[in-house]
Amino acid sequence: MTKDPVYLLSTDPQCLTRIQKELPDCIPVDSIESLFEMLQPHSRVLLFVDVAQLEHASPDALQAIALVLIQCPPARRKDRPEYDSWLQQAIAALQPAAVLPPDPTVQDVRIGYTMGCALLNRGRLERQRREALFQVLQRIAEAVEREDSLLYALQSAQQILAESVDAVYAETWIPDSGRTALIHSGIWFRSSHMFEGFFQESLQYSFVPGEGLPGAAWQSGELQWRTDVRTDRTFLRAALAERYQLGAGFAIPLFAGEELVSVGVYFFDRPRVIDPYIVELVSRAAWEFQQTIAHKSEMLESRRKQEHIRQLLGFRDQFLYNLNHEIRTPMNGVIGMASVLAEDAADPEQREFAEAIVTSAQRLMSSFEQLVFFLQEIPSDPETLNSQLEGVNLNDVLSSVCDQHTITATRRRIQFKPILRLTPYRVVGSRQLIGFVCSNLLEFCFSQAHNETTLRVESAEDKPAGNNLPVGLVVQMEYQGECLPDSVIDAVNSPDANGEALYRATTGVGPALPLAQRITAAFNGRFHLESLGRCRYRITVSLPVSEVEYSQPAASTAVATDDRTDASDAAHQQPAVLLAEDNRINQLVLARHLRSRYAVETAATVQQALKLAGKKRFALLLLDINLGNGTDGVGLLQQIRRGSGPNAATPAIAITGYTQSGDVDWLLDVGFAEVLGKPVLQQQLLDRVQTVVSRTENQQ
Structure with missing residues (x-):
């Protein structure tokens, strides 16, 4: 029963x-x-x-x-x-x-x-049999996914398949470099040591399409079965098979698309008629292997491309990182020396020439900074850019941008009046890109404005009538200067203008205006250029409000260029500043800028700086980060901090050509109070030094 x-x-x-x-x-x-x-x-x-x-x-x-x-x-x-x-x-x-x-x-x-x-x-x-087939396919798929090399994947799949059909010996043949014949891959499986000789003697063979059992499978593209390889006339190794007591055999080709990958050959220990179950098992396993290999090849190729792109981006970033420093350092000398010449020139024409050098160098640095920003800071794919969008404090961004451009306004004799209003809302966007938009618009206004013209920057909330919740935060800039053609105004205000048409229409006024318009549109903001008559213009940028709220910051104050403290108001006893700078030209420029208010002592090496810092107390340490000879300002500051000398707690300002946000954050983290990027302008330098020195005096 x-x-x-x-x-x-x-x-x-x-x-x-x-x-x-x-x-x-x-x-x-x-x-x-x-x-x-x-x-x-x-x-x-x-x-x-x-x-x-x-x-x-x-x-x-x-x-x-x-x-x-x-x-x-x-x-x-x-x-x-x-x-x-x-x-x-x-x-x-x-x-x-x-x-x-x-x-x-x-x-x-x-x-x-x-x-x-x-x-x-x-x-x-x-x-x-169905359950066994499923297990075999699953094991093969797992083995292929696990192995990084195609040959190792073939070896694992061959062993699994040989054990599943009770084959006593198996081998893998692959195309030669010219893809004209099959050669032994060196991958083989045996159930007994007695078959090692068969493997060694098989290494000398090769098979063209249609020749032998491997060649027949290659030519037909299908499984080939031999009931007894010892007596089969088409089996070229019949004598070897007789000597090593092999019986039936079959071969199965593996393809990647139209291209042959390998031919697997399997032998039994006795003659055997074709078994439909083995044919189905091997055919299904070959198909599964091919699909898995194809999928894995796509993944490996994608991974290889991503790694290649990552390396290229790494090379690019390192190049820009070094280029940033190598350009800023000499430009610091050019702008600094030209500024000194302009101040000391008795001849008005010579002063005009020197100021032209300063203005041209500043424009060159502005263009260079925009180039580095776009190459390094803006992600190339939309997903990464979207992931960086945040709730941005617009007043913080505007304050920083206005501080950076105050010196430019002073030099160009433009009355610059930022009016920044407090608001408890943030705007949706990228802090870097929004700062870039505002900076570009100020550059545009400076380039168009006439001397002795007021440039007003104002922030406000954009509220529809009867609604307390703003839909956006507004930045407005007003200036009077060069008259703009109506075609420029129409192109900038057109919501349908594509990039090429926009840049073509604004030829002659520079790239700042179209760049700002395009970036504002990318954040779903509104951009409007309005003529107020008599060559006076208002630029309005409205950025969407984020739902993120933040606590009210300390009140921002308006900055005007005519309210600056003059050098004559300095204290009778000048505070002492230690300047560590290895570049002779930059050392002369920075010392000249500071000596109107401070007693400056200079050092060209770490050893000289340590010696001076050990003798007397300074009000401030002004340290160049790249001091040459493998040393840097960070190491110098750390040595001074670890010592018990008079400057262990003296505040320090870093001067560097490395100005990426990550560099600045790192320098602040290691103990610098401020970071100045080259080229350093005189008023900018004096303002930062005065801020740090005053802050320290107030704390004491």
């Missing part, structure tokens, strides 16, 4: 008695529904059933049941005139193991039972 249970469902008492007499262990059930309630998931059973009981049963629901159908007695067929047709349809749909007559004999029952058991066993074998 089979281990699988046997159930009986019939309404004919005579049929029930006869079957139970022959199969005493069968279990009677009264309906299909009650049978399903008794069965465990995926269980397979043998069911003797009256065909009339299956009228409403689903074929899919009965797929795990081996059926032996019992026909209805003639007396019950009267209720179904088309019984014969209905019976044939049921047999076709249910595929029973046997169909018994209405009044089955003992012999009929035995035949039905035998055929039902055979069907159960066949179904069990098919299920086991």
Whole structure:
């Protein structure tokens, strides 16, 4: 008796008695529904059933049941005139193991039972093979994903497949460099050491398409089977196979698209006719391997490209990092020396020439800073840019930008009046890009404004009528200067102007205006250029308000260029400043800028600076970061701080050509009170030094 249970469902008492007499262990059930309630998931059973009981049963629901159908007695067929047709349809749909007559004999029952058991066993074998196939495919996919090298992936897949089909030896052949023949890859599997000789002697062989078992698989693109390789005339290593007692063999090609990757060859220890199960297993495994390899190749190629891009970006950033310093340092000398010449020149024409050098150098530095900003600070993909959007304190950005341009306004004799109003709201955007927009607009206004013209910058809230919540924060700039053509105003204000048309229309007024308009539009802001008459213009930028709120900062104050403290108001005793700068020209320029208010002592090396710092107390340490000879201002500051000398707590300002935001943050973190980027202008230098010295005096 089979281990699988046997159930009986019939309404004919005579049929029930006869079957139970022959199969005493069968279990009677009264309906299909009650049978399903008794069965465990995926269980397979043998069911003797009256065909009339299956009228409403689903074929899919009965797929795990081996059926032996019992026909209805003639007396019950009267209720179904088309019984014969209905019976044939049921047999076709249910595929029973046997169909018994209405009044089955003992012999009929035995035949039905035998055929039902055979069907159960066949179904069990098919299920086991499906499960084995799934496990093999899963192991191969996991092995391929795990291995970084294609050859290692082939080796792992070959071993898994060989063990799954009980092969005693397996090998992998790959195309040569010219893709004209197959050569041994060196990848092989053996179940016994006796096959090592077969491997060694096979290394000397190669196969062109159609030649030998590997070549036949390459040419056909399909699995090739040899019942006995020892007697097969097409198998070129028949003598070797005889010596090492190999039997049947097959080869399966692997492709990546149209290109052959390899041919796997597997051998058994005895002759064997083609096995459909092995053919299906190997074919499915080859397909799975090809799909996984294709997917992994795409991932590896994508990863390789990303790594290549990352390296290129790293080289670019390092180049810009070094270029930033190498340009700022000499420009500091150019602007500084030209400023000194302009101050000391007795001839008005010479002073004008020197001021022209300063102005040109400043414009060059402005263009250079914009170039570095766009190359290094702005992400190249929208996703990264969106991830950097934040709630930005607009007044903080404007204060910083206005501070940076105050010196420029003074030098150009422009009355510069920032009016920054407090607001508890932030705007949506990138701090760097919004600062870039405001800085570009100020540069544009400075380039267009006439001397002795007031440039007013004002911030305000943009509120619709009757609504307390602002929809945006507004920056307005007003200036009087060069008259702009109407075409420029129309192009800047047009919401449909693309980049090329915008830049073409604004040719002659510089790139600042179209750049600001495009970036504002990218943040869903509004940009408007308005003529107020008589060559006076107002630029309005409205940026959307973020829902993020922040606490009110300390009150901002308006900055005017005519309220600056003059050198004559300095204290009678000048504070002492230690200047450490290895570049002779920059040392002269910085010392000249400071000596109007401070007593400056200079050092060109770390050793000289340490010696001076150990002798007397200074009000401020002004340290260049790159001091040459492998030393820097950071190390110098740390040595002074660790010592017990008079300047262990003296505030320090860093002077550097490395001005990226990360560099500035790092210098502030290691202990510098302020960071000045080269080129350093005189008024900017004096303001920062005075701020730090005054702050220290107030704290004391």
